[in-house]
Amino acid sequence: MKWLSDRTVERLRVAAQAPDLAGTRYRLISHIARGGMGAVWLAEDTALGRRVALKILDVPDASGELAARLLREARILARLEHPGIVPIHDVGTLADRRVFYTMKFVEGRRLDQHLEHVRSLPDRLRLFQRICEPVAFAHVRGVLHRDLKPENIMVGPFGEVLVMDWGLAKILHDPAETASAAAPEPTPSAEESSASTRLPVSPVLPSVDASQPQTGHGVVLGTPGYMAPEQARGEVKRLDERADVFALGAILRFLLTPDAARDATIAPSPVRASSESAARPEAAGSAVPRALAAVCAKAMSPDPNGRYASVQELAADLSNYLDGLAVSAYPEGLFGKLARLFARHRTAVLLVLGYLLMRLLLLAWQRR
Protein backbone atom coordinates (compact mmCIF):
# COMPACT_ATOMS: atom_id res chain seq x y z
CA MET A 1 0.00 0.00 0.00
CA LYS A 2 1.49 3.30 -1.11
CA TRP A 3 2.44 5.78 1.59
CA LEU A 4 0.69 9.11 1.29
CA SER A 5 2.54 12.25 2.23
CA ASP A 6 0.78 14.99 4.21
CA ARG A 7 0.50 17.00 1.02
CA THR A 8 -1.09 14.11 -0.84
CA VAL A 9 -3.54 13.58 2.00
CA GLU A 10 -4.58 17.20 1.70
CA ARG A 11 -4.94 16.88 -2.06
CA LEU A 12 -7.13 13.84 -1.57
CA ARG A 13 -9.24 15.74 0.92
CA VAL A 14 -9.82 18.44 -1.65
CA ALA A 15 -10.55 15.85 -4.34
CA ALA A 16 -13.12 14.21 -2.07
CA GLN A 17 -14.69 17.50 -1.04
CA ALA A 18 -14.95 19.12 -4.42
CA PRO A 19 -18.37 18.90 -6.02
CA ASP A 20 -18.41 16.97 -9.24
CA LEU A 21 -19.78 19.49 -11.72
CA ALA A 22 -19.23 17.34 -14.80
CA GLY A 23 -22.23 17.54 -17.07
CA THR A 24 -23.44 20.81 -15.57
CA ARG A 25 -23.08 24.34 -16.85
CA TYR A 26 -20.82 25.19 -13.92
CA ARG A 27 -17.06 25.15 -13.66
CA LEU A 28 -15.49 24.95 -10.22
CA ILE A 29 -13.15 27.78 -9.29
CA SER A 30 -12.36 27.63 -5.58
CA HIS A 31 -13.66 26.96 -2.11
CA ILE A 32 -15.22 29.95 -0.33
CA ALA A 33 -16.60 28.94 3.03
CA ARG A 34 -18.21 26.25 5.08
CA GLY A 35 -21.46 26.44 6.97
CA GLY A 36 -23.45 24.28 9.29
CA MET A 37 -24.43 21.64 6.78
CA GLY A 38 -22.66 22.51 3.59
CA ALA A 39 -19.81 24.17 1.84
CA VAL A 40 -19.90 27.14 -0.47
CA TRP A 41 -17.76 27.12 -3.60
CA LEU A 42 -17.06 29.76 -6.17
CA ALA A 43 -18.02 28.53 -9.62
CA GLU A 44 -18.46 29.94 -13.09
CA ASP A 45 -21.79 29.65 -14.86
CA THR A 46 -20.37 28.92 -18.30
CA ALA A 47 -23.71 29.49 -20.03
CA LEU A 48 -24.04 33.03 -18.77
CA GLY A 49 -20.37 33.78 -18.20
CA ARG A 50 -20.77 34.93 -14.63
CA ARG A 51 -19.49 33.87 -11.26
CA VAL A 52 -21.87 32.25 -8.83
CA ALA A 53 -21.69 30.89 -5.31
CA LEU A 54 -22.53 27.20 -5.22
CA LYS A 55 -23.73 25.77 -1.93
CA ILE A 56 -23.57 22.01 -1.55
CA LEU A 57 -24.00 19.42 1.17
CA ASP A 58 -20.79 18.16 2.73
CA VAL A 59 -21.85 14.55 2.97
CA PRO A 60 -24.55 12.50 1.30
CA ASP A 61 -27.15 11.90 3.98
CA ALA A 62 -28.88 8.58 3.83
CA SER A 63 -32.04 9.87 5.48
CA GLY A 64 -32.31 12.77 3.05
CA GLU A 65 -32.86 15.13 5.98
CA LEU A 66 -30.01 17.48 5.10
CA ALA A 67 -30.86 17.48 1.42
CA ALA A 68 -34.43 18.40 2.31
CA ARG A 69 -33.17 21.19 4.53
CA LEU A 70 -30.93 22.59 1.82
CA LEU A 71 -33.72 22.46 -0.73
CA ARG A 72 -36.04 24.09 1.72
CA GLU A 73 -33.52 26.90 2.19
CA ALA A 74 -33.29 27.27 -1.59
CA ARG A 75 -37.05 27.50 -1.97
CA ILE A 76 -37.33 29.99 0.86
CA LEU A 77 -34.70 32.14 -0.85
CA ALA A 78 -36.61 31.82 -4.09
CA ARG A 79 -39.70 33.33 -2.52
CA LEU A 80 -37.76 36.23 -0.99
CA GLU A 81 -36.94 38.50 -3.89
CA HIS A 82 -35.44 41.57 -2.27
CA PRO A 83 -32.27 43.60 -2.93
CA GLY A 84 -31.15 42.77 0.61
CA ILE A 85 -31.50 39.01 0.21
CA VAL A 86 -29.08 37.07 -1.94
CA PRO A 87 -30.92 35.87 -5.06
CA ILE A 88 -30.95 32.19 -5.90
CA HIS A 89 -30.28 31.10 -9.48
CA ASP A 90 -30.53 27.35 -9.69
CA VAL A 91 -31.07 24.19 -7.68
CA GLY A 92 -30.37 20.56 -8.42
CA THR A 93 -28.61 17.32 -7.67
CA LEU A 94 -25.13 16.42 -8.88
CA ALA A 95 -23.96 13.11 -10.28
CA ASP A 96 -22.71 12.15 -6.83
CA ARG A 97 -26.28 12.67 -5.55
CA ARG A 98 -25.39 15.77 -3.54
CA VAL A 99 -27.96 18.51 -3.56
CA PHE A 100 -26.76 21.98 -4.46
CA TYR A 101 -28.04 25.41 -5.27
CA THR A 102 -26.37 28.39 -6.87
CA MET A 103 -26.84 31.98 -5.87
CA LYS A 104 -25.37 35.36 -6.54
CA PHE A 105 -21.71 35.55 -5.64
CA VAL A 106 -21.48 38.38 -3.16
CA GLU A 107 -18.15 40.13 -3.07
CA GLY A 108 -17.92 42.01 0.15
CA ARG A 109 -17.20 41.71 3.81
CA ARG A 110 -19.08 40.20 6.70
CA LEU A 111 -20.57 42.77 9.01
CA ASP A 112 -18.15 41.93 11.80
CA GLN A 113 -15.23 42.48 9.42
CA HIS A 114 -16.78 45.56 7.85
CA LEU A 115 -17.44 47.40 11.09
CA GLU A 116 -13.97 48.88 11.47
CA HIS A 117 -14.61 50.80 8.23
CA VAL A 118 -17.76 52.42 9.64
CA ARG A 119 -16.64 54.77 12.37
CA SER A 120 -19.45 57.23 12.99
CA LEU A 121 -22.53 56.37 15.01
CA PRO A 122 -25.04 57.70 12.44
CA ASP A 123 -23.37 55.63 9.70
CA ARG A 124 -23.60 52.53 11.84
CA LEU A 125 -27.25 53.20 12.57
CA ARG A 126 -28.03 53.71 8.90
CA LEU A 127 -26.24 50.43 8.19
CA PHE A 128 -28.44 48.79 10.78
CA GLN A 129 -31.55 50.19 9.12
CA ARG A 130 -30.49 48.57 5.87
CA ILE A 131 -30.21 45.25 7.72
CA CYS A 132 -33.74 45.68 9.05
CA GLU A 133 -35.24 46.17 5.59
CA PRO A 134 -34.81 42.63 4.17
CA VAL A 135 -35.71 41.09 7.52
CA ALA A 136 -38.92 43.10 7.65
CA PHE A 137 -39.64 42.07 4.06
CA ALA A 138 -39.12 38.41 4.94
CA HIS A 139 -41.53 38.76 7.85
CA VAL A 140 -44.15 40.19 5.55
CA ARG A 141 -43.58 37.15 3.34
CA GLY A 142 -44.08 34.92 6.38
CA VAL A 143 -40.45 33.90 6.92
CA LEU A 144 -38.40 34.09 10.12
CA HIS A 145 -34.62 34.03 9.72
CA ARG A 146 -33.78 32.65 13.20
CA ASP A 147 -30.02 33.00 12.83
CA LEU A 148 -29.38 36.70 12.39
CA LYS A 149 -25.87 37.63 13.48
CA PRO A 150 -23.00 39.75 12.13
CA GLU A 151 -21.44 36.71 10.43
CA ASN A 152 -24.59 36.27 8.35
CA ILE A 153 -24.70 39.85 7.11
CA MET A 154 -22.63 40.80 4.08
CA VAL A 155 -21.80 44.35 3.09
CA GLY A 156 -20.97 44.80 -0.57
CA PRO A 157 -18.41 47.15 -2.11
CA PHE A 158 -21.09 49.81 -2.71
CA GLY A 159 -22.48 49.58 0.79
CA GLU A 160 -25.29 47.25 -0.15
CA VAL A 161 -26.36 44.97 2.68
CA LEU A 162 -27.30 41.34 2.14
CA VAL A 163 -28.76 39.01 4.74
CA MET A 164 -27.31 35.54 4.18
CA ASP A 165 -27.73 31.96 5.36
CA TRP A 166 -31.43 31.24 5.59
CA GLY A 167 -30.77 27.61 6.51
CA LEU A 168 -32.58 27.88 9.83
CA ALA A 169 -35.47 29.95 8.51
CA LYS A 170 -38.96 29.14 9.66
CA ILE A 171 -42.11 29.62 7.64
CA LEU A 172 -44.72 31.38 9.75
CA HIS A 173 -47.41 31.57 7.12
CA ASP A 174 -47.78 31.56 3.39
CA PRO A 175 -48.99 34.96 2.22
CA ALA A 176 -49.97 33.52 -1.16
CA GLU A 177 -52.36 31.13 0.52
CA THR A 178 -53.92 33.76 2.72
CA ALA A 179 -54.17 36.42 0.00
CA SER A 180 -56.39 34.80 -2.57
CA ALA A 181 -56.79 31.80 -4.76
CA ALA A 182 -56.62 33.95 -7.87
CA ALA A 183 -52.98 33.21 -8.50
CA PRO A 184 -52.47 29.58 -7.51
CA GLU A 185 -49.06 28.56 -6.23
CA PRO A 186 -47.23 26.04 -8.38
CA THR A 187 -47.61 22.56 -7.00
CA PRO A 188 -44.49 20.85 -5.68
CA SER A 189 -44.42 18.58 -8.69
CA ALA A 190 -44.64 21.57 -11.01
CA GLU A 191 -41.77 23.21 -9.16
CA GLU A 192 -39.73 20.09 -9.44
CA SER A 193 -40.37 19.66 -13.12
CA SER A 194 -39.46 23.30 -13.61
CA ALA A 195 -36.21 22.72 -11.76
CA SER A 196 -35.60 19.56 -13.67
CA THR A 197 -35.51 21.34 -16.99
CA ARG A 198 -32.41 23.12 -15.81
CA LEU A 199 -30.72 20.06 -14.42
CA PRO A 200 -28.86 18.10 -17.01
CA VAL A 201 -27.24 15.71 -14.55
CA SER A 202 -29.93 14.45 -12.28
CA PRO A 203 -33.36 16.00 -12.44
CA VAL A 204 -34.65 14.08 -9.45
CA LEU A 205 -34.95 16.30 -6.42
CA PRO A 206 -36.13 15.10 -3.07
CA SER A 207 -39.65 16.24 -2.44
CA VAL A 208 -39.77 18.96 0.18
CA ASP A 209 -42.46 21.31 1.25
CA ALA A 210 -40.90 24.67 2.07
CA SER A 211 -43.92 25.66 4.08
CA GLN A 212 -43.49 22.83 6.53
CA PRO A 213 -41.56 23.69 9.66
CA GLN A 214 -38.57 21.37 9.78
CA THR A 215 -37.64 21.90 13.39
CA GLY A 216 -39.37 20.00 16.14
CA HIS A 217 -40.48 21.69 19.31
CA GLY A 218 -37.71 21.46 21.89
CA VAL A 219 -34.92 21.58 19.32
CA VAL A 220 -32.53 24.51 19.81
CA LEU A 221 -31.25 26.09 16.61
CA GLY A 222 -29.51 29.43 16.48
CA THR A 223 -26.44 31.22 17.80
CA PRO A 224 -25.87 31.98 21.48
CA GLY A 225 -25.93 35.67 22.19
CA TYR A 226 -28.24 36.33 19.24
CA MET A 227 -30.97 33.84 20.07
CA ALA A 228 -34.08 35.05 21.81
CA PRO A 229 -34.61 33.31 25.17
CA GLU A 230 -37.68 31.45 23.88
CA GLN A 231 -35.60 30.24 20.94
CA ALA A 232 -32.77 29.19 23.26
CA ARG A 233 -35.30 27.19 25.26
CA GLY A 234 -36.35 25.37 22.09
CA GLU A 235 -39.89 26.75 22.17
CA VAL A 236 -40.18 26.54 18.42
CA LYS A 237 -43.95 26.90 18.33
CA ARG A 238 -43.79 30.17 20.26
CA LEU A 239 -41.41 31.83 17.85
CA ASP A 240 -42.61 34.75 15.80
CA GLU A 241 -41.17 37.96 14.32
CA ARG A 242 -40.09 39.07 17.75
CA ALA A 243 -37.40 36.37 17.85
CA ASP A 244 -35.71 38.10 14.91
CA VAL A 245 -36.32 41.46 16.62
CA PHE A 246 -34.28 40.13 19.54
CA ALA A 247 -31.46 39.10 17.19
CA LEU A 248 -31.56 42.50 15.51
CA GLY A 249 -31.30 44.07 18.96
CA ALA A 250 -28.20 41.98 19.56
CA ILE A 251 -26.78 43.12 16.22
CA LEU A 252 -27.50 46.72 17.18
CA ARG A 253 -25.69 46.13 20.45
CA PHE A 254 -22.79 44.71 18.42
CA LEU A 255 -22.74 47.81 16.24
CA LEU A 256 -22.75 50.08 19.27
CA THR A 257 -20.28 48.17 21.43
CA PRO A 258 -18.57 45.42 19.40
CA ASP A 259 -16.24 44.27 22.17
CA ALA A 260 -18.92 44.06 24.84
CA ALA A 261 -21.24 42.27 22.43
CA ARG A 262 -18.57 39.69 21.65
CA ASP A 263 -18.15 39.01 25.38
CA ALA A 264 -21.90 38.62 25.74
CA THR A 265 -21.98 35.90 23.10
CA ILE A 266 -19.44 33.70 24.80
CA ALA A 267 -21.76 32.00 27.28
CA PRO A 268 -24.33 29.93 25.37
CA SER A 269 -26.99 30.32 27.95
CA PRO A 270 -30.58 31.42 27.69
CA VAL A 271 -30.11 32.86 31.17
CA ARG A 272 -27.54 35.29 29.81
CA ALA A 273 -29.78 36.13 26.90
CA SER A 274 -32.63 36.81 29.29
CA SER A 275 -30.57 39.14 31.40
CA GLU A 276 -31.82 42.62 30.65
CA SER A 277 -28.63 44.23 31.88
CA ALA A 278 -26.65 42.21 29.35
CA ALA A 279 -28.74 43.71 26.59
CA ARG A 280 -27.91 47.27 27.55
CA PRO A 281 -24.81 48.53 25.77
CA GLU A 282 -24.10 51.10 28.45
CA ALA A 283 -23.75 48.25 30.93
CA ALA A 284 -20.30 47.72 29.46
CA GLY A 285 -19.33 51.23 30.45
CA SER A 286 -19.55 52.58 26.93
CA ALA A 287 -20.62 56.06 25.86
CA VAL A 288 -23.75 54.84 24.10
CA PRO A 289 -26.57 57.41 24.18
CA ARG A 290 -29.27 56.42 26.62
CA ALA A 291 -32.02 56.47 24.06
CA LEU A 292 -30.11 54.02 21.87
CA ALA A 293 -29.32 51.83 24.84
CA ALA A 294 -33.05 51.79 25.59
CA VAL A 295 -33.86 50.80 22.01
CA CYS A 296 -31.39 47.97 22.30
CA ALA A 297 -32.78 46.85 25.63
CA LYS A 298 -36.35 46.94 24.34
CA ALA A 299 -35.46 44.89 21.27
CA MET A 300 -33.69 42.37 23.49
CA SER A 301 -36.31 42.16 26.19
CA PRO A 302 -36.43 38.65 27.68
CA ASP A 303 -40.20 38.75 27.36
CA PRO A 304 -41.36 38.82 23.72
CA ASN A 305 -44.25 41.07 24.79
CA GLY A 306 -41.74 43.65 26.01
CA ARG A 307 -40.05 43.86 22.59
CA TYR A 308 -40.97 45.80 19.50
CA ALA A 309 -43.86 44.00 17.89
CA SER A 310 -42.21 44.18 14.48
CA VAL A 311 -38.95 45.03 12.78
CA GLN A 312 -40.65 48.08 11.26
CA GLU A 313 -41.30 49.43 14.76
CA LEU A 314 -37.67 48.91 15.68
CA ALA A 315 -36.47 50.58 12.48
CA ALA A 316 -38.92 53.44 13.02
CA ASP A 317 -37.49 54.09 16.48
CA LEU A 318 -34.01 54.18 14.97
CA SER A 319 -35.22 56.65 12.34
CA ASN A 320 -36.68 58.80 15.07
CA TYR A 321 -33.38 58.78 16.88
CA LEU A 322 -31.47 59.74 13.75
CA ASP A 323 -33.97 62.56 13.12
CA GLY A 324 -33.62 63.83 16.67
CA LEU A 325 -37.13 62.78 17.60
CA ALA A 326 -38.25 60.94 20.73
CA VAL A 327 -37.94 57.16 20.67
CA SER A 328 -40.72 55.00 22.05
CA ALA A 329 -38.30 52.92 24.10
CA TYR A 330 -37.00 55.84 26.14
CA PRO A 331 -39.39 57.98 28.21
CA GLU A 332 -37.73 61.36 28.54
CA GLY A 333 -37.83 63.82 31.42
CA LEU A 334 -38.16 67.55 30.83
CA PHE A 335 -34.41 68.09 30.87
CA GLY A 336 -33.87 65.22 28.48
CA LYS A 337 -36.51 66.56 26.13
CA LEU A 338 -34.94 70.01 26.20
CA ALA A 339 -31.50 68.59 25.59
CA ARG A 340 -32.78 66.59 22.62
CA LEU A 341 -34.63 69.60 21.19
CA PHE A 342 -31.50 71.67 21.62
CA ALA A 343 -29.45 69.02 19.86
CA ARG A 344 -31.98 68.76 17.04
CA HIS A 345 -32.40 72.52 16.52
CA ARG A 346 -28.95 73.51 17.59
CA THR A 347 -28.41 76.10 14.85
CA ALA A 348 -31.78 77.78 15.29
CA VAL A 349 -31.42 77.86 19.06
CA LEU A 350 -27.93 79.29 18.82
CA LEU A 351 -29.11 81.94 16.38
CA VAL A 352 -31.98 82.92 18.65
CA LEU A 353 -29.71 82.98 21.68
CA GLY A 354 -27.16 85.03 19.78
CA TYR A 355 -29.87 87.42 18.67
CA LEU A 356 -31.16 87.79 22.24
CA LEU A 357 -27.67 88.35 23.55
CA MET A 358 -27.06 91.04 20.96
CA ARG A 359 -30.31 92.73 21.92
CA LEU A 360 -29.35 92.62 25.58
CA LEU A 361 -25.94 94.09 24.86
CA LEU A 362 -27.50 96.79 22.68
CA LEU A 363 -30.03 97.60 25.39
CA ALA A 364 -27.32 97.85 28.02
CA TRP A 365 -25.19 100.10 25.78
CA GLN A 366 -28.19 102.45 25.13
CA ARG A 367 -28.88 102.78 28.91
CA ARG A 368 -25.31 103.87 29.54
Added chain:
Amino acid sequence: MSDDTQIGGPSGRFPPTRWSAIVAARGDDPAERTRAFETIVAAYWKPVYKYIRARWGKTNEDAKDLTQEFFARVMEKGFLDSYDPAKSRLRTFLRTCVDGFVANQDKAARRIKRGGDAVLMSLDFQTAEGELARSEPPAPGTMEEFFEKEWIRNLFSLALERLRAECEARGKAIHFRLFELYDLEGERKSRLTYEHLAREFGLAVTDITNHLAFARREFRRITLATLREMTANEEEFRREARTLLGVDPE
Protein backbone atom coordinates in the same frame (compact mmCIF):
# COMPACT_ATOMS: atom_id res chain seq x y z
CA MET B 1 -0.13 -5.13 -1.90
CA SER B 2 1.24 -8.60 -1.52
CA ASP B 3 3.65 -7.56 1.18
CA ASP B 4 1.09 -5.64 3.16
CA THR B 5 -1.28 -6.83 5.84
CA GLN B 6 -3.28 -9.87 5.01
CA ILE B 7 -5.96 -9.00 7.48
CA GLY B 8 -8.77 -6.78 6.43
CA GLY B 9 -6.78 -5.27 3.61
CA PRO B 10 -8.28 -4.36 0.31
CA SER B 11 -9.70 -7.25 -1.58
CA GLY B 12 -12.39 -7.91 -4.09
CA ARG B 13 -14.93 -7.93 -1.30
CA PHE B 14 -16.79 -4.68 -0.89
CA PRO B 15 -19.25 -4.56 1.96
CA PRO B 16 -22.74 -3.21 1.53
CA THR B 17 -22.90 0.53 1.98
CA ARG B 18 -24.68 0.46 5.32
CA TRP B 19 -22.54 -2.26 6.90
CA SER B 20 -20.87 -1.16 10.12
CA ALA B 21 -17.89 -3.05 11.49
CA ILE B 22 -18.62 -1.63 14.95
CA VAL B 23 -22.12 -3.03 14.99
CA ALA B 24 -21.02 -6.33 13.49
CA ALA B 25 -18.14 -6.67 15.97
CA ARG B 26 -20.66 -6.53 18.79
CA GLY B 27 -23.06 -8.93 17.14
CA ASP B 28 -23.61 -12.66 17.68
CA ASP B 29 -22.54 -13.98 14.30
CA PRO B 30 -18.94 -15.28 14.66
CA ALA B 31 -18.22 -14.94 10.93
CA GLU B 32 -19.44 -11.36 10.92
CA ARG B 33 -17.48 -10.62 14.07
CA THR B 34 -14.29 -11.91 12.46
CA ARG B 35 -14.93 -9.90 9.32
CA ALA B 36 -15.65 -6.81 11.40
CA PHE B 37 -12.51 -7.32 13.41
CA GLU B 38 -10.44 -7.62 10.24
CA THR B 39 -11.91 -4.38 8.97
CA ILE B 40 -11.12 -2.54 12.19
CA VAL B 41 -7.58 -3.88 12.26
CA ALA B 42 -7.01 -2.83 8.65
CA ALA B 43 -8.08 0.72 9.42
CA TYR B 44 -6.34 1.10 12.76
CA TRP B 45 -3.28 -1.05 13.09
CA LYS B 46 -0.89 1.40 11.48
CA PRO B 47 -2.11 4.42 13.46
CA VAL B 48 -1.93 2.34 16.65
CA TYR B 49 1.56 1.07 15.90
CA LYS B 50 2.85 4.51 15.03
CA TYR B 51 1.12 6.01 18.04
CA ILE B 52 2.75 3.52 20.39
CA ARG B 53 6.11 4.31 18.85
CA ALA B 54 5.64 8.07 19.02
CA ARG B 55 3.60 8.53 22.18
CA TRP B 56 5.14 5.83 24.34
CA GLY B 57 8.63 5.83 22.82
CA LYS B 58 8.63 2.07 22.46
CA THR B 59 11.16 0.26 20.32
CA ASN B 60 9.84 -1.15 17.11
CA GLU B 61 9.94 -4.68 18.53
CA ASP B 62 7.98 -3.71 21.62
CA ALA B 63 5.56 -1.67 19.54
CA LYS B 64 4.94 -4.64 17.26
CA ASP B 65 4.17 -6.87 20.24
CA LEU B 66 1.96 -4.29 21.84
CA THR B 67 0.03 -3.69 18.62
CA GLN B 68 -0.50 -7.40 18.09
CA GLU B 69 -1.57 -7.93 21.65
CA PHE B 70 -3.78 -4.87 21.74
CA PHE B 71 -5.87 -6.04 18.80
CA ALA B 72 -5.96 -9.56 20.18
CA ARG B 73 -7.41 -8.08 23.36
CA VAL B 74 -9.87 -6.00 21.39
CA MET B 75 -11.17 -9.17 19.82
CA GLU B 76 -10.97 -11.53 22.76
CA LYS B 77 -11.96 -9.27 25.63
CA GLY B 78 -14.77 -7.52 23.88
CA PHE B 79 -13.29 -4.02 24.26
CA LEU B 80 -15.76 -2.72 21.73
CA ASP B 81 -18.74 -3.74 23.84
CA SER B 82 -18.09 -0.77 26.08
CA TYR B 83 -17.82 1.68 23.18
CA ASP B 84 -20.59 4.26 23.16
CA PRO B 85 -20.70 6.35 19.96
CA ALA B 86 -22.77 8.97 21.77
CA LYS B 87 -19.84 9.68 24.08
CA SER B 88 -16.84 9.61 21.78
CA ARG B 89 -15.55 8.74 18.38
CA LEU B 90 -14.21 5.25 17.81
CA ARG B 91 -10.69 6.47 17.21
CA THR B 92 -10.73 8.50 20.43
CA PHE B 93 -12.02 5.44 22.26
CA LEU B 94 -9.37 3.19 20.73
CA ARG B 95 -6.59 5.66 21.44
CA THR B 96 -7.68 5.86 25.07
CA CYS B 97 -7.76 2.06 25.21
CA VAL B 98 -4.24 1.92 23.74
CA ASP B 99 -3.02 4.34 26.39
CA GLY B 100 -4.57 2.28 29.16
CA PHE B 101 -3.33 -0.94 27.68
CA VAL B 102 0.27 0.18 27.25
CA ALA B 103 0.35 1.83 30.65
CA ASN B 104 -0.77 -1.39 32.32
CA GLN B 105 1.41 -3.77 30.43
CA ASP B 106 3.99 -5.68 32.32
CA LYS B 107 6.99 -6.30 30.15
CA ALA B 108 7.77 -9.69 31.59
CA ALA B 109 4.20 -10.88 31.22
CA ARG B 110 4.24 -9.66 27.67
CA ARG B 111 7.34 -11.73 26.97
CA ILE B 112 5.66 -14.81 28.33
CA LYS B 113 2.64 -14.16 26.23
CA ARG B 114 4.81 -13.54 23.19
CA GLY B 115 6.17 -17.04 23.50
CA GLY B 116 2.74 -18.48 24.20
CA ASP B 117 0.04 -19.63 21.88
CA ALA B 118 -1.32 -16.22 20.91
CA VAL B 119 -2.19 -16.10 17.23
CA LEU B 120 -0.12 -13.43 15.55
CA MET B 121 -1.61 -11.34 12.81
CA SER B 122 0.27 -10.78 9.61
CA LEU B 123 0.92 -7.06 9.73
CA ASP B 124 3.56 -5.31 7.67
CA PHE B 125 5.39 -3.52 10.45
CA GLN B 126 8.42 -2.94 8.26
CA THR B 127 6.42 -0.72 5.94
CA ALA B 128 4.84 1.07 8.89
CA GLU B 129 8.29 1.67 10.36
CA GLY B 130 9.49 3.07 7.02
CA GLU B 131 6.50 5.40 6.87
CA LEU B 132 7.16 6.57 10.39
CA ALA B 133 10.74 7.40 9.44
CA ARG B 134 9.51 9.52 6.51
CA SER B 135 7.13 11.55 8.69
CA GLU B 136 7.94 14.52 10.86
CA PRO B 137 8.12 13.34 14.49
CA PRO B 138 5.08 14.67 16.35
CA ALA B 139 5.64 17.42 18.88
CA PRO B 140 4.90 16.63 22.51
CA GLY B 141 1.30 17.44 23.34
CA THR B 142 0.09 16.80 19.81
CA MET B 143 -0.36 13.05 20.08
CA GLU B 144 -4.12 13.20 19.60
CA GLU B 145 -3.67 15.12 16.34
CA PHE B 146 -0.91 12.72 15.33
CA PHE B 147 -3.20 9.72 15.84
CA GLU B 148 -6.01 11.40 13.90
CA LYS B 149 -3.65 12.30 11.07
CA GLU B 150 -2.36 8.75 10.81
CA TRP B 151 -5.91 7.43 10.91
CA ILE B 152 -6.89 9.68 8.02
CA ARG B 153 -3.77 8.73 6.09
CA ASN B 154 -4.53 5.05 6.54
CA LEU B 155 -8.19 5.46 5.64
CA PHE B 156 -7.30 7.30 2.43
CA SER B 157 -4.73 4.62 1.62
CA LEU B 158 -7.38 1.91 2.03
CA ALA B 159 -9.83 3.88 -0.08
CA LEU B 160 -7.23 4.40 -2.79
CA GLU B 161 -6.46 0.71 -2.95
CA ARG B 162 -10.13 -0.08 -3.23
CA LEU B 163 -10.50 2.52 -5.94
CA ARG B 164 -7.61 1.01 -7.85
CA ALA B 165 -9.10 -2.48 -7.54
CA GLU B 166 -12.56 -1.30 -8.59
CA CYS B 167 -11.25 0.68 -11.56
CA GLU B 168 -9.22 -2.28 -12.77
CA ALA B 169 -12.17 -4.64 -12.31
CA ARG B 170 -14.40 -2.31 -14.32
CA GLY B 171 -11.89 -1.75 -17.12
CA LYS B 172 -11.25 1.83 -16.03
CA ALA B 173 -7.60 1.57 -15.09
CA ILE B 174 -6.88 4.70 -17.11
CA HIS B 175 -9.27 6.67 -14.91
CA PHE B 176 -7.30 5.68 -11.85
CA ARG B 177 -4.00 6.40 -13.56
CA LEU B 178 -5.16 9.90 -14.43
CA PHE B 179 -6.38 10.44 -10.90
CA GLU B 180 -3.05 9.23 -9.59
CA LEU B 181 -1.09 11.52 -11.89
CA TYR B 182 -3.20 14.63 -11.52
CA ASP B 183 -4.52 14.49 -7.96
CA LEU B 184 -2.02 12.36 -6.09
CA GLU B 185 1.35 13.24 -7.44
CA GLY B 186 1.16 16.82 -6.29
CA GLU B 187 4.78 17.57 -7.00
CA ARG B 188 4.10 17.23 -10.72
CA LYS B 189 0.80 19.08 -10.61
CA SER B 190 2.33 22.49 -11.18
CA ARG B 191 3.46 21.53 -14.66
CA LEU B 192 0.74 18.99 -15.41
CA THR B 193 -2.28 20.25 -17.29
CA TYR B 194 -5.35 18.66 -18.79
CA GLU B 195 -3.87 19.35 -22.21
CA HIS B 196 -0.63 17.66 -21.24
CA LEU B 197 -2.50 14.58 -20.05
CA ALA B 198 -4.66 14.60 -23.16
CA ARG B 199 -1.56 14.52 -25.35
CA GLU B 200 0.11 11.88 -23.21
CA PHE B 201 -2.89 9.55 -23.24
CA GLY B 202 -4.17 10.38 -26.71
CA LEU B 203 -7.53 11.56 -25.38
CA ALA B 204 -9.63 14.68 -25.72
CA VAL B 205 -9.40 17.21 -22.90
CA THR B 206 -13.08 16.65 -22.11
CA ASP B 207 -12.34 12.94 -21.71
CA ILE B 208 -9.59 13.80 -19.24
CA THR B 209 -11.88 16.00 -17.15
CA ASN B 210 -14.67 13.42 -17.31
CA HIS B 211 -12.34 10.59 -16.31
CA LEU B 212 -10.97 12.65 -13.45
CA ALA B 213 -14.46 13.57 -12.31
CA PHE B 214 -15.40 9.90 -12.34
CA ALA B 215 -12.33 8.90 -10.31
CA ARG B 216 -12.89 11.70 -7.78
CA ARG B 217 -16.54 10.80 -7.42
CA GLU B 218 -15.67 7.14 -6.90
CA PHE B 219 -12.90 8.03 -4.49
CA ARG B 220 -15.33 10.07 -2.44
CA ARG B 221 -17.91 7.29 -2.49
CA ILE B 222 -15.41 4.62 -1.48
CA THR B 223 -13.89 6.83 1.22
CA LEU B 224 -17.30 7.43 2.74
CA ALA B 225 -18.22 3.76 2.43
CA THR B 226 -14.98 2.83 4.18
CA LEU B 227 -15.68 5.39 6.84
CA ARG B 228 -19.19 4.11 7.33
CA GLU B 229 -17.77 0.70 8.15
CA MET B 230 -15.81 2.36 10.94
CA THR B 231 -18.75 4.08 12.56
CA ALA B 232 -21.57 2.77 14.65
CA ASN B 233 -24.42 4.97 13.53
CA GLU B 234 -25.45 7.70 11.10
CA GLU B 235 -24.65 10.55 13.46
CA GLU B 236 -21.13 9.34 14.14
CA PHE B 237 -20.66 8.74 10.42
CA ARG B 238 -21.63 12.32 9.65
CA ARG B 239 -19.35 13.71 12.31
CA GLU B 240 -16.42 11.65 11.10
CA ALA B 241 -17.13 12.46 7.48
CA ARG B 242 -16.93 16.12 8.35
CA THR B 243 -13.62 15.57 10.09
CA LEU B 244 -12.29 13.53 7.22
CA LEU B 245 -13.35 16.08 4.66
CA GLY B 246 -11.74 18.91 6.55
CA VAL B 247 -14.53 20.22 8.75
CA ASP B 248 -14.18 20.59 12.48
CA PRO B 249 -17.43 19.22 13.92
CA GLU B 250 -16.95 21.01 17.23
